[in-house]
Amino acid sequence: MATVKQLYDLLDRKAPFRTQMDFDNAGFLVGRGDRTVTRVLVALDITPEVIAEAAEKGCQLILAHHPVIWGKLGQVTDESATGRKVLALIEKGIAAICAHTNLDAAEGGVNTALAQRLGLENPVPLETDGVDEAGRPYGIGRVGSLPGGPLSLADFARKAKENLGLTGIRAMDAGVPVHRVAVGGGACGSMLPQVKAMGCDTFLTADLKHDLYLEARDLGINLLDAGHYSTEAVVCPVLAQWVREAFPDLEVLEAEGQGEVFGYF
Structure with a gap:
């Protein structure tokens, strides 16, 4: 068993959050640090589809690359895309840790x-x-x-x-x-x-x-x-492996409900 905070500490050792760029908002962004985690979902982006997948699969934590909260967030309501995602995470009891430019570096x-x-x-x-x-x-x-x-x-x-x-x-x-x-x-x-x-x-x-x-x-x-998604999604298996090695009792899944947001015709 592990807690959300222990998983944050793992990422902080592997890709220290202090090394993120000044404009960034990487870190432990949503949830309770003392919550026990048995199943983790790894994704590049925390989208509504990824949140729904995490809930369906019984995950207590999403580890993602891109921050789910970006820039100033003055309110958390269902009137903005970010607000709706944060509300969904909270309502479903899913924590979010995002490693961005610190993981790039x-x-x-x-x-x-x-x-x-x-x-x-x-x-x-x-x-x-x-x-x-x-x-x-x-x-x-x-x-x-x-x-x-x-x-x-x-x-x-x-x-x-x-x-x-x-x-x-x-x-x-x-x-x-x-x-x-x-x-x-x-x-x-x-x-x-x-x-x-x-x-x-x-x-x-x-x-x-x-x-x-x-x-x-x-x-x-x-x-x-080569596209933003494809040049960064390569890190998802790495994140999953880091967690598996450190916490072998955890079930670590890679999101299936993610992918490039555009296509070619």
Whole structure:
């Protein structure tokens, strides 16, 4: 058995919440810390569908990446989307812990998982922001090399599409082979200067704007947009495994009622 607070403490050891960015709202956001947990649901986002799934499956806690409460919350009513979700969690007795930019930056977190899913060797932080209490460097993004030599951008894009379960991927070919790759789970396009400084020929991230493709082309860097959901959902199995290893008596489930919110026609 474990309590909500004990699960929070586990995440705080793995991805210290003090390392989150200033704008973030990661942490223990809804519920009672002393409540006993027997079943946990892991998800990228706490949506109405995920809350309903947690309730149906008898979960007392949702562990998620994106914060269920974002920005100023002056009231909790059914007149806003956030209010309705918080009310549903409270009414159903489900706690919520959200590990966001601290999990992006942590060793073993979102970006490590993304680099590993793409088969990159010896990944290192794209940018090191500091060292945590355990002496581990943390920072957003990862840089690694493709094993077995360079690939064409088309071949790398096909590999990324398959490994991330994508139905499509946006790519800009700068005319250079893919070998040293930077990745940034979620919207990391602003890190293009760091990608250049690290000597990368290719950058895979999400939510890219038109001007970034032009800038990357001028810099001679291949640029791929693999989608916000797909570049971050890779961490859900990691979170589930962390909990299973620390609390083998708990039942840990990964949400089935989640996925990319858009499609291609």
